[in-house]
Every structure is written in C-alpha cells, then in structure tokens.
Amino acid sequence: MLMRGLEAACAAISAVMGRIGWILILFCMAFGVSDVFMRYILNEPSMWIGTSLQAAMVLLACTGGVYALQHDSFVKLDLFYANARTRTKAILDVITAPVAFIFLAVLIWKGYDAAMLSLKLKQVTPTAVPIPIYPIKFAIPLTGVLVFLIVFKQFLRDLRTLTGREAQH
Numbered sequence: 001m002l003m004r005g006l007e008a009a010c011a012a013i014s015a016v017m018g019r020i021g022w023i024l025i026l027f028c029m030a031f032g033v034s035d036v037f038m039r040y041i042l043n044e045p046s047m048w049i050g051t052s053l054q055a056a057m058v059l060l061a062c063t064g065g066v067y068a069l070q071h072d073s074f075v076k077l078d079l080f081y082a083n084a085r086t087r088t089k090a091i092l093d094v095i096t097a098p099v100a101f102i103f104l105a106v107l108i109w110k111g112y113d114a115a116m117l118s119l120k121l122k123q124v125t126p127t128a129v130p131i132p133i134y135p136i137k138f139a140i141p142l143t144g145v146l147v148f149l150i151v152f153k154q155f156l157r158d159l160r161t162l163t164g165r166e167a168q169h
Helices: 002-041 049-070 086-120 134-162
Strands: none
Touching: 002 049, 002 134, 049 134, 086 134
16 A cells, blocks of 8 residues: 555656656747847847756756656666566665665755755856746755655565565566
8 A cells, every 4th residue: 555655656746747847848948949049140148048048957857857767767777687587676776775865865965955055045146137046956855855755666666576575567
C-alpha cells in the first residue's frame, strides 16, 4: 500500500513537472526568438529577456530532471548495466543508492542555505532590470526533495526485487 501511494505521488509530481517544463520550453522559444528579433532586426536589445531565459533554463533543468528520472530517461553508462538481469540491476542500484542519498541530502541542505541567504540579502540580478534570484535558488532544494522521493521509491522497488516480492520488469 505504501509503495502504491509512493508510486502515485511520484507519478503526479512528475506529470506536474513535465507540464511546467513544457511551458518553460515554450517560454524559452518564444522569448529567445523575440530577443534575437529585437536585438538584430530592430536594433533594440531587451533589458530583461536574456536574464529571464537564464532563470528559465535553471528551472527547466530542475523540472526536466524530475521528469526524466521518473520515466527512467536519464542517460546511463550502459556498459555493464544494460545487459544485466533485473536482479543484478537491483543489486547495483542498492549498492550505489547511498551515494545518491548523500549527494541529494547535501544538495538539499546547502541549496536551502544558499536560498535562505539569497532571500535574506534580497538578491537580484545585476542588470538594468533587477530580477529576484531567490525564487530560482529555492527551486534547487525543492527539486532535490522531489528527486530524493523518486530515488527512494526506486530504492524500495529494488529492495522488493531483491527479496522476491516485486514482479521482474
């Protein structure tokens, strides 16, 4: 029951992140083309589009990472992993999971500290149009929590595979 709830929560989170990523891609395309048009055709460069595109790309990496991990779409070094049996893959995943958990814990911890400092300092971009940076910095530890949830779900699935309680996929 816990596993089904975790699967449903991860699927829902991934779907939302996928939609946000889709909107961010449209934003980047529309404003990227607009910026080029304004800069080179109208000779009137934008004061804010380039900076907002950089922020959108950070958010796109965050949303895309969650979505790709949920859908097992990450690029992997398949030298040993690709042809392995499901049980062998589960063993490798369980062995490497502590590294992922430690990395994500540090990312969440230090990302949160950086975001709080940014908020405390009311950090903005050093451009003609100051855009707040702290909302983007808060996206990093939040994404770390979401990725941690998906990695934990996969870890539980691997443990179930090793104990013979999970169907071989």
